[in-house]
Amino acid sequence: MTNTKVSKASDDPAAASKIALTKSQLNEYTMYSRSITSANLQLNSMESSLAQVTSRMQRANELITEASNEISTLESIKPIKSELEELLKTIVTLSNAQVDGQYIFSGANTTTPAYKMD
Secondary structure (H helix, E strand, O other): OOOOOOOOHHHOHHHHHHHHHHHHHHHHHHHHHHHHHHHHHHHHHHHHHHHHHHHHHHHHHHHHHHHHHOOOOHHHHHHHHHHHHHHHHHHHHHHOOEEOOEEOOOOOOOOOOOOOOO
């Protein structure tokens, strides 16, 4: 039967069964599509956060090298210490990135931040 309207299952049980199966498959595909979109968003956020953490870690390495290569006084190290503390705070914040209210680096425990500063 083509171009036939099935308003209830008894009109054409075989067609009604195919319609129900098609609707079920469509719902599954929609759910898969949403899951893929969510996973892509999380992966993009992770990639961005990790790139920023890498950049901060490289800067911290530069500062530590600078401090160790110079004859440093306590006064000359204070700005380096201050910048390192800010870098650490930023790295912790980036490590606690969220997507849709879920922490992306907390493993299965997505409601708890991965890291905290004491």
